[in-house]
Amino acid sequence: MNVHDIHAKKDAALLAGMRATGSAIRPPADLDATAMATRAVRNVRRRRVVATATACVAAVVLAGAGIGAAGAFYADQQQPLPGTVKTTAKGAPSTEPSSTSPTADLADEPTEYLETGGGTLPVLPGVEHGVVEGAGAAPYILGGLWYEVPAGGWTAVGDVNAGGVAGWLAPDHPEADGLGETGTIDDMDATIELRNVFDVAGWTAPAKDSGATTIDIDGADLVVIEQHEREGKVRPATITVRSGDEGWIIDTRFAATEQGDKMFRDFVGNLWLKEAGEPDWYLPEFSAPVLDALERGIPADWVRTEHNGLTFAVPEGWTSAETDGEFSPGVEWTGTTVTHVDPGIDQETLNLWTDATAEEKARAAEDTDVFERVYVQGGKPGGNWWTPSGTPGSRMIDVPGADYAEVIPSAHNVDGETDYYWVDLFIHQEDRGENLFLVVEFDGGEQGLRDLHTFLGTLDFRR
Secondary structure, eight states: OEETTTHHHHHHHHHHHHHHHHHOOOTTTOOOOHHHHHHHHSSSSSOOOOOOSOOOOOEEEEETTTEEEOOOBOOOSSSSSSSSOOOTTTSSOOOOOOOOOTSSGGGSOOEEEEEETTEEEOOOSSOOOOSSSSBOOOOOOTTTEEOOOOOSOOOEEEEETTEEEEEETTOOOOOOGGGSSSSOOGGGSEEEEEEEEOOOOOOOOOOOSSSSOOOOOOTTTTEEEOOOOBBEEEOOOOOOOOETEEEEEEEEEEESHHHHHHHHHHHTTTTEEEGGGGOOTTTEEEOOOOOOOOOOOOOOTTEEETTTTTEEEEEOOOEEEEEOOOOOOEEEEEEEEEEEEEEOOOOOTTTOOOOOOOHHHHHHSSSSEEEEEEEEEEEOOOOOOOOOOOOOOOOOOOOEEEEEEEEEEEEETTEEEEEEEEEEEEEEETTOEEEEEEEEEESSSSSHHHHHHHHHOBBBOOO
């Protein structure tokens, strides 16, 4: 298959994450991790989980890189890099950030300069850091460079294993309904291609008056942005980034319009280097919360229940339903508190569902309330399947009757605030007992966090 719909990753992100987790924890050969994850996903409704730096990154490889749709937050990085000199055209130190409005009259703005790669270049004006699509940032990585693509319908064109590129089609593009299946790169309204390079010792900055610009990327010793002459309806650009012995060359072709210019600047504003750490403006869609000490016991107003030998409790008023399991039936308990709303499928995407009925499209277009829940995936008796995942934020907890219980917590963030808590729990009953996998979700408020701790304190795997 030489064309990949990048939007499909939104639907498959949870499955990919579970597959990656299954790989990390190395279950035995007789466990079909893919089938187990698939059954779990089937019971998670239409989850929109995207992994971040604190979790696995499920990415399509495009020219050696992963490309995907991303989430949204608006923020500015206003401080110059340590060791750089930031000046105005008049030579006076600049204490003001560059314009954050790509639609402003950039020619009237004072020119700022940065030292980069042994030279000095003007700063590309009108760049906002952190402009992405959705509730939070979900970047992808090529080597040590993190990046995001602008909002829109992104499709890989060409054999991605041999060096394809990511292309964007406007909704009114004649090839849009086929998501580029019969098109070529030349048909795309915009393209991005990333290459990781290691022969970078000779890279230098061009002349100050060459027309090239630069931006602050913490940890980079060279950043050069070259916007080339217009080619028809497209304005190509090349972004060169170097950090020590590693470099990146990014070729972009955005429309030679105001929208295309904004997409280009938004893309540039989301570049950052892993080794330098997360920038101040970066707000991840998912983060790894730290769990407090657990207190054992079941509150008087909680309901005690059991599944495959695991005893636990849920708040009063929750309802349960049986689900499929890999080796035995599972169970899902659903609460009364809405943690968030999964948006319905947009009309543009629904128009591509040529094999779906009108009723199916209508259901898919509806927003879905997602409630607090506890999902237990049925396992199989035997030796311990699990080994430590090494996931940031994971911890072992003490569960009576269990010889292994690993909790991997994450928090879904919206505009810098926690929307809901999501916990994966891998647990094994001692003496060749059951192996179970749990997914737990509680509201992102203080009560939800208290209830999450309370739930974990109710777990008991004694025979």
